[in-house]
Amino acid sequence: MTAKLHVLSSETNGESQAAMAPRPKEGHLSIENVSKTYDPEGARVVALHNCSVEIAPGDFLAIVGPSGCGKSTLMNIIAGFDNVTEGRVLLDGQLLATPTSPPKPGSDRVVVFQNGALFPWKTVLENVMYGPLVQHKMTRAEAEERAMDLLAKCGGLDKVAASYPPQLSSGMQRRVEIVRALINEPKILLLDEPFRAMDTVSKTTMHQHLLQMYRTCRKTIVFITHDLEEAIYLADKVIVMTSRPGTIKSTIIVNLPRPRTPEMMLSTDYLALKAQAIASVHEEAKKAFERGEREHA
Amino acid sequence: MEASWWKNRKFWLMWAGYTGAVVLWYASVKWLPIESFNRLPDPWTVVWEWFNPNPAFGISIFTPNYYVHILYSVYRATSAFALAVLLGVPLGILMGWNRTFNAYASALVGFLRPVPPLAWVPLAILIFPGIEIAVIFVTFLVAFFATVMNTYVGVKSIDPDYFRAAASLGSKPRDVLRHVIIPGALPNIFTGLQIAMGAAWFSLAAGEMIAAQYGLGFLIFEAYNLIQFPTIVIGMATLGIAGFISSAGIRVMGNRLMRWREQSFGLKG
Missing domain, CATH: 3.40.50.300 (P-loop containing nucleotide triphosphate hydrolases)
Incomplete structure (x- = not known):
């Protein structure tokens, strides 16, 4: 040790x-x-x-x-x-x-940016579902389920799923951005x-x-x-x-x-x-x- | 409490503005020692003519002709505006998105944009088979350039990190267009559409004065030729109302499409 x-x-x-x-x-x-x-x-x-x-x-x-x-x-x-x-x-x-x-x-290889790059025109949930949906990896229902599951696991972020990113604190935004990356199962x-x-x-x-x-x-x-x-x-x-x-x-x-x-x-x-x-x-x-x-x- | 106080204050200021304008109008027509001003109708004469079942000069809210003029103008403005949006938004997006395309297009747009719309009228009449299309074309032109420029600026002002994030999340070009470029440029696009609508009414009235047989611009010009002062003012006021309603319509639509701005920042069109 x-x-x-x-x-x-x-x-x-x-x-x-x-x-x-x-x-x-x-x-x-x-x-x-x-x-x-x-x-x-x-x-x-x-x-x-x-x-x-x-x-x-x-x-x-x-x-x-x-x-x-x-x-x-x-x-x-x-x-x-x-x-x-x-x-x-x-x-x-x-x-x-x-x-x-x-x-x-x-x-x-998903990136989480210095100044945050959550799409402000999409809700937290829509942001997290974005990757799997544009890559046609999941259906809408599957993506929503997985997103809510991940958001919940990462410190109860599922409660803000319907909010728009600018309504959240910068710490929360960054956590959502990490979840948005993780849902894609990136290698890095x-x-x-x-x-x-x-x-x-x-x-x-x-x-x-x-x-x-x-x-x-x-x-x-x-x-x-x-x-x-x-x-x-x-x-x-x-x-x-x-x-x-x-x-x-x-x-x-x-x-x-x-x-x-x-x-x-x-x-x-x-x-x-x-x-x-x-x-x-x-x-x-x-x-x-x-x-x-x-x-x- | 505070919000309703502001609301009240705004409301009263607005009415103070309207009243002030009417008083100024009345005063300059009635009391100003300038002859040309004294020939103009005062507010009451205009209102009397406008809402009279038997108008002295043939145009009021009770005469079908009044609505024919309005319908012509609305039809021309709407079709010119719709065409400007259909062509201008995609062109502006392409210019903002693709550097190579922008190099081709921006020189042409930059050269044609400063040509005043009325300077197009003679050429438009010669090119198009009929005055109707010529007037719509001239109206379309100004609205088109306003739409193109604002859409272009809108796309250019999107944070580059959004494009990188989209690429990193596996977006194809059509996803970038749909999920980044269009929503990201929308605030500027709608500012452009409001400017375009205003510009459309402006050049429509001018176009109708020169080359048309119906429409509010024509009505104003005909009334001028026949020295029917109240009808001139009725035409002008109707144009003002039409412009105001169309701008408000665009604003309402923009706010519906950009709910996120309202919810996040309390911003409205």
């Missing part, structure tokens, strides 16, 4: 994972030597440089980093909103992204800084809700955040990214037991992980700061 910390360099980590064969279970994500350059002909903004991540089915991965480190770019690539300039992304051995293939989003759930705009109390409550959902409907999760504590508390594996260009600085394996409780954030194991993670981030932040100083001098 002790937590172990492994800080691996991105180079060795990337290479060893690239050679690994994908596992047969669903939700195995391999990001292999991915680079992304915007406007290669003109201004050449390197958003990602040689990033490699391996995530086992059902694992909870958190990606941490400052603004502009390319974590959202990485998520957009996994989601199929953007393509890669170099490298490739595989899901259960199937190619998701290569430099030559056009970006292809799909319901096997992509969460893009979903709790960014929340106060500490709501955030703690949301963490509990998310961990509960993770326990009951376990999926591979990619969780993007700039909050190191949140990342360690929720995830099995934390990737720390740095900016200019976006690279993976270190990978932290979090061996804290599950279920996780808020009290764990006071445990020595948690604090040791946090201290070392901070050290790793701090070094990079200092470098960036000094680089900024020189640029402006």
